[in-house]
Amino acid sequence: MKRSARFLALMLVFALFTAALAGCAAESDDDATEDTTEATTVDTFTYAQGADPRGLDPALVDDGESSKIIVNIYEGLLKYNEDSTEVEPCLAESWEISDDGLSYTFELKEGVKFHDGTDFNAEAVKFNIDRQLPPLVTEDMGYAGFVFGSVKDVEVVDDYTVKINLTAPNTAFLANLAMSMAAPIVSPTALEAGNNSVMEAPVGTGPYTFVEWNKGENVVLVRNEDYWGEPAKTKNVIFRFIADNSARVLALNNGEVDMIDGIDATVVDQVAEGGDELFEAAGMNVNYMAYNTTTSMFASKEARTAFSQAIDREELVASLYQGYSEVAETILPSFVPGFDDTVKQVSYDEAAAKAGLAAAGITKVHMIAYTNPRPYNAATGVALATAIQGYLQKVGVECTIDTYDWTTYKEKVKGGDYDIAFYGWIGDNGDPDNFLNLLSDPDPSMNIARWQDPTYIAGIKSALELPNGAERDAAYGDLEKYAAEQAIWLPISHAKTLAAYRPQVSGFNYHVTGNVFLKNVVVEAE
Numbered sequence: 253m254k255r256s257a258r259f260l261a262l263m264l265v266f267a268l269f270t271a272a273l274a275g276c277a278a279e280s281d282d283d284a285t286e287d288t289t290e291a292t293t294v295d296t297f298t299y300a301q302g303a304d305p306r307g308l309d310p311a312l313v314d315d316g317e318s319s320k321i322i323v324n325i326y327e328g329l330l331k332y333n334e335d336s337t338e339v340e341p342c343l344a345e346s347w348e349i350s351d352d353g354l355s356y357t358f359e360l361k362e363g364v365k366f367h368d369g370t371d372f373n374a375e376a377v378k379f380n381i382d383r384q385l386p387p388l389v390t391e392d393m394g395y396a397g398f399v400f401g402s403v404k405d406v407e408v409v410d411d412y413t414v415k416i417n418l419t420a421p422n423t424a425f426l427a428n429l430a431m432s433m434a435a436p437i438v439s440p441t442a443l444e445a446g447n448n449s450v451m452e453a454p455v456g457t458g459p460y461t462f463v464e465w466n467k468g469e470n471v472v473l474v475r476n477e478d479y480w481g482e483p484a485k486t487k488n489v490i491f492r493f494i495a496d497n498s499a500r501v502l503a504l505n506n507g508e509v510d511m512i513d514g515i516d517a518t519v520v521d522q523v524a525e526g527g528d529e530l531f532e533a534a535g536m537n538v539n540y541m542a543y544n545t546t547t548s549m550f551a552s553k554e555a556r557t558a559f560s561q562a563i564d565r566e567e568l569v570a571s572l573y574q575g576y577s578e579v580a581e582t583i584l585p586s587f588v589p590g591f592d593d594t595v596k597q598v599s600y601d602e603a604a605a606k607a608g609l610a611a612a613g614i615t616k617v618h619m620i621a622y623t624n625p626r627p628y629n630a631a632t633g634v635a636l637a638t639a640i641q642g643y644l645q646k647v648g649v650e651c652t653i654d655t656y657d658w659t660t661y662k663e664k665v666k667g668g669d670y671d672i673a674f675y676g677w678i679g680d681n682g683d684p685d686n687f688l689n690l691l692s693d694p695d696p697s698m699n700i701a702r703w704q705d706p707t708y709i710a711g712i713k714s715a716l717e718l719p720n721g722a723e724r725d726a727a728y729g730d731l732e733k734y735a736a737e738q739a740i741w742l743p744i745s746h747a748k749t750l751a752a753y754r755p756q757v758s759g760f761n762y763h764v765t766g767n768v769f770l771k772n773v774v775v776e777a778e
Contacts, residue, residue, distance in 0.1 A: 294775045296488040297757070299768065300500050302514040302624040303658045304467060304493050307451035310436040311384055314394040314698065316627050316678055316766050317658065319432045320513075321471055321491055323767045325367075326436030326456030329358055329377065330429045334761050334769070337682030339430050343372060343437060343457065353421035354404075360412040364480045366439035367461040374414040378406040379440040381416065383448060390448075394697050395434035398680075398689065402716070421717045423724065427681035432767055459484040459771040468493060484771045485759065495624055495657075504528055504752055510775055511753040511760065513768070516630035517574035523752045531751040532576075536679035536764050537628040538583050538687065540741045541640065541672060542701040549614060549671050556739035558608025559617075559672075560598035562647045568639050569745045572631045576750060580743035583687050583732055589720070590684030592729030597736050597743055606647040616650045620670040622661040627766050628676030628747045633661075636674055636744065666697045673700050678766040684728040685716050691735055701740045708734060 305318035310326055313319070329344035344358040364372040382388060384396035385403060402422040407415040418425065429435050442455035454462045457480070460473035473489040492509055494500040500512045501519045505526030515523065523530055543550040543559070550556050569579045584591045609615075619641070621633035629636060634655050641651040651672075656664055665673055680686050692712045693699040708731060715727035735741070751762055759772040 292777050293486070294777050295486065296490060297486045297511075297770060297773050297775050298490045298492055298509040299770070300492040300494045300503055300509040300512045302493070302495055302497075302500070302626075305471065305491075306659055306662060308454035308462070308465070308471075309438065309450045310432065311380075311393050311396065311434050311438070312449060312451055314433055315658065315662070319766070320768050321473075322436060322454070323432045323458075324460045324473060324489065324770050325454050325458045325462055326438065327458050328429055328431070328435040328437060329360075330426060330435075332430050332681075332763065332765065334763065337427060337430075337679075337764065339426050342430070347426075354418045356416045356418075356425065357409070358414050358416070360414065361480065362412050364457050365478060366441070366457055367455045367476060368439050368442055370439055370441045372437065372457055373411050374408040375411075376437055376440050377414045378408050379443070380437050381406045383443070384434060391695070393434070394695055395431070397693060397695065398686070398698075399428045399431060399434040420713075423718065423720055424681065424683040424685045424716060427683050427686075431680045432765065433680065460489055482771075485774050486770070489770050489773075497625060497630070498522070501526070501752065504754065507754065507778075510757050511751060511768075513627065513751045514625035514630055515750050515752055516625065517576050520576075520750075528752050528754055529757075531749070531753060531762055533749045533762065533764070534585070534587065535628065535747045535749040535766075536585050536588065536682065537676060537747055537749075537766070538580050538585070538743055539577070539626075539628040539636075539674075539676040539745045539747060540580070540583070540743045541636075541674055542741050543739070544668065544671055544673070544700075544702055545740065546668070546702045547671055549612075549617070552612070553738050554608060555612040555614060557598050558605050558612060559614070559644075559649075560739055560742045561601045561605035561608065562649070563640055563643045563742065564600040565597075565742075565744060566600070568636075568643075572635060572639060573745060573747065576630070577745035577747040580746050583735070583741070583743055584684055584728070585679070585746050588679060588682060588684055588687070590688070590725045590728030590732075592725075592732060595729065595732050595736055598739050602647060609647055609649055614649055616652070617644070617671045618669075619651050619653045619672045619674075620661065620664050621653055621655050621674050622658050623655050624658050626658075626676055627678055627749065629674070629745075630747065630750065633674040662697065665700050668696060668702065675700050680765055682764070684725070685712070688712065688728055688731050688735075689716075691740060703738075703740050705738070 303317050306313045306315050310322050327342050330339045331342040347358045384400050389396050402418045404417045404419045439455040442450050459479050461476045463472040465471045471491045475484045475487045501522045503509045504512050543556045565579050582595045619637050621637035637653045644651050692709045711731045718724035756776040759774045761769040
């Protein structure tokens, strides 16, 4: 009896102790979950790309290396759906378009702060757009014309209402406002302090804030603890710069970095052998060769056509990209509105090329090429230029190739000292104007063929004003046929989007626009 009573007493004490523990667990369930998460994840995510950004002011750059970093620091009035280019609210909560399509009124989100603690408001929106309009716009604002070329002026209605007036209807305007170039809103205070530039000291409203940029090595970001939305899941993000594809894969396989881009077919097996994962998706891009139409050599359609006839694109694409790119018969990828499968580029004809080049007196050509991988050309511009050099040797033309790192290459393109240059385009907004407008742009850093054709320019202006639908699609299809007939570019390929990441990584959004959004990325501890 005594033993039984004692056992019962002990059991009662144990039951009370267990209940107390359960109560504590119930009261601090959120804390316990948070502690578990912190214990099983790491606080730094490292992303490796092939080159430094050109800069971190969205109005002053036009390259993917810059863009991938920019989208994690800044935000615009609108954003894209994570799975498409459908526009959604961001810093603007809602908007109205006037019946004549000439005025857009945006209601802005209240209580948002820039990383420097200053307020986001209608004045900040006006400041950002005004700096990219005449008379303030500068020649190094390459995307200003794309995004704001149809803007007449900007009105501040009240602290959180802004009205943007256009000179003509622009069907692409809302899509343009979600782009990663020109459209993101920068702190006016930071711009004033930086003499209208935040290239190396970016200040936005996004989920990450800028810490430092070590040239040639990395850019370091840290979580914005005062972010207006849900805070980023990983505290630190580091963008590392590793030029060589194989070296980048080795860094991934060794666990030095968590994710890489710019890989090509030659390293896919190396990724798998290292136990890492391959990300693969259809790419909204085009890889092309452009003729400098302002030179005497390539001023004529006949000379450009003859040069293009020397190049076997089917063989070239199969050899260089080994199934991870397809031959580009059109500038527009097949899933972009305006795609027309009846568009045909100059076809391979070695005999015709030899005769045409001889008739044009072309025996030597100066090419420039970039040394780093690009999302539309993971094999690098040098590899592409070298392959084309081989084709031209067969028809009696000597091609000299000058090569440069990406930042220097951009300046060389702007300078115009070349007969042929290599470039590409990653669609910013899913609209056909975003691709085909390139061939009408007066900015030589965007329109590297330097082609200014009145017929084409008028057609672009007209197509831009048409509402979405069959008539607009047909207009862009006709424009692409016209450019193909004139042989301004030789489109080479549409590349698949390829990246690689460690199995511990989840939550990144590698968007169809080529940007990588890292707010929700998580790296599990090993």
